[in-house]
Amino acid sequence: MTIPFKIAILGGDGIGPEVVAEGVKVLRAVEALLPVIRFDLVEHAVGAGEFLRGGDPLPGATLEKMKEADAILLGAMGLPSVRWPNGVEMTPQIDIREKLDLYNGVRPIHLYHELHTPLKGYGAAGQRTIDFVIIRENCEGLFSERLTPRPAGRDFETDTMKITRRGAERICREAFKLALKRRQHCTLVDKANVLPSMAFLRKIFDEVARDFPTVTTDRVYVDAMALFLVQRPEAFDVMVTENMFGDILSDLGAGIIGGMGMAPSADLGETHGVFQPSHGTAPTIAGKGIANPIATILSVAMMLEWLDHPETIRGARLIESAVGKVLAEPTHRTADLGGKLPTTKMGDLVCQALG
Numbered sequence: 001m002t003i004p005f006k007i008a009i010l011g012g013d014g015i016g017p018e019v020v021a022e023g024v025k026v027l028r029a030v031e032a033l034l035p036v037i038r039f040d041l042v043e044h045a046v047g048a049g050e051f052l053r054g055g056d057p058l059p060g061a062t063l064e065k066m067k068e069a070d071a072i073l074l075g076a077m078g079l080p081s082v083r084w085p086n087g088v089e090m091t092p093q094i095d096i097r098e099k100l101d102l103y104n105g106v107r108p109i110h111l112y113h114e115l116h117t118p119l120k121g122y123g124a125a126g127q128r129t130i131d132f133v134i135i136r137e138n139c140e141g142l143f144s145e146r147l148t149p150r151p152a153g154r155d156f157e158t159d160t161m162k163i164t165r166r167g168a169e170r171i172c173r174e175a176f177k178l179a180l181k182r183r184q185h186c187t188l189v190d191k192a193n194v195l196p197s198m199a200f201l202r203k204i205f206d207e208v209a210r211d212f213p214t215v216t217t218d219r220v221y222v223d224a225m226a227l228f229l230v231q232r233p234e235a236f237d238v239m240v241t242e243n244m245f246g247d248i249l250s251d252l253g254a255g256i257i258g259g260m261g262m263a264p265s266a267d268l269g270e271t272h273g274v275f276q277p278s279h280g281t282a283p284t285i286a287g288k289g290i291a292n293p294i295a296t297i298l299s300v301a302m303m304l305e306w307l308d309h310p311e312t313i314r315g316a317r318l319i320e321s322a323v324g325k326v327l328a329e330p331t332h333r334t335a336d337l338g339g340k341l342p343t344t345k346m347g348d349l350v351c352q353a354l355g
């Protein structure tokens with residue numbers, strides 16, 4: 001008797017399908033080591049390519065099928081050449097977050113090797129480490145009214161930074177819960193000195209903090225955080241912030257551990273979870289077989305942890321440790337990290353290290 005987990009697979013556009021293929025390869029390899037578990041994979045076409053084919057980047061019927069899955073593994077979506085009439089790119093990955101209420105964006109930033117970071121004095125034995133998690137609110141903040149229809153022909157446009165009590169409370173609570181499992185420190189990133197919406201977020205963070213007396217806290221303005229993440233990233237454990245600040249800081253975080261190809265993510269709600277690399281479709285390297293699949297492979301590990309069965313959790317640990325073993329060897333680097341390994345070879349190495 002095996003326990004089946006249904007996984008929806010959405011390769012998407014650009015390098016999405018290439019990196020997801022490696023994630024699936026690793027998932028199958030770890031499945032072979034977990035005799036009581038079975039993964040039933042169902043592929044779906046979503047993204048700019050699907051828009052060009054069928055006129056809708058996220059067909060309603062596909063979304064309904066995705067909801068039946070226990071978890072969703074996603075590559076990347078959108079292409080600069082495929083845009084809506086108002087000029088913005090198609091972003092079905094953001095639509096999925098909003099439609100499934102995946103408010104909790106979890107973005108771990110972990111340095112595996114000193115050669116991956118542009119910062120001096122990090123990563124080698126005895127040096128400082130980089131290991132923190134950005135919790136990004138995914139369903140409101142500065143993205144909240146991006147789909148609101150606007151009158152045509154105005155000579156101004158606005159975007160609204162919307163923070164609700166419910167949205168702020170639940171994301172702060174998730175950040176504190178995660179801090180309890182880690183180094184018990186939680187940082188709020190805001191702009192409370194200037195924006196009333198951010199002062200409101202800070203008030204709610206302070207209220208939630210009272211329920212977690214063992215977790216130490218600090219509050220940092222987002223501009224200062226951009227500085228501190230370069231100067232002393234080791235000072236942070238869990239940080240929580242609104243949607244757009246989280247988007248920007250995720251890329252900055254990825255930049256100090258080797259780039260977008262090293263940064264996994266999970267978008268979590270009460271019932272659904274989407275797991276995807278933090279990067280986009282990287283159109284300039286798509287089809288060349290050189291994309292780094294590590295972010296996707298680590299997202300698979302996050303998915304297995306979230307599925308929350310003792311054996312899937314064991315699988316998550318196996319993948320993380322295999323990635324650690326592979327990346328400890330300096331020649332094991334894709335082009336983004338200054339190496340020569342092709343995408344598929346990196347996936348193969350992780351599979352071999354699993355055993």
Ligand code: ATP
Binds near residue numbers: 281
């Ligand atoms: P989006 O807006 O969809 O998040 P983006 O415009 O931020 O996308 P990305 O597609 O994430 O851009 O790419 C940013 C940079 O990182 C590009 O130089 C890209 O080539 C590089 N990059 C992204 N992902 C990878 C990867 N997996 N391997 C190697 N390089 C990558």
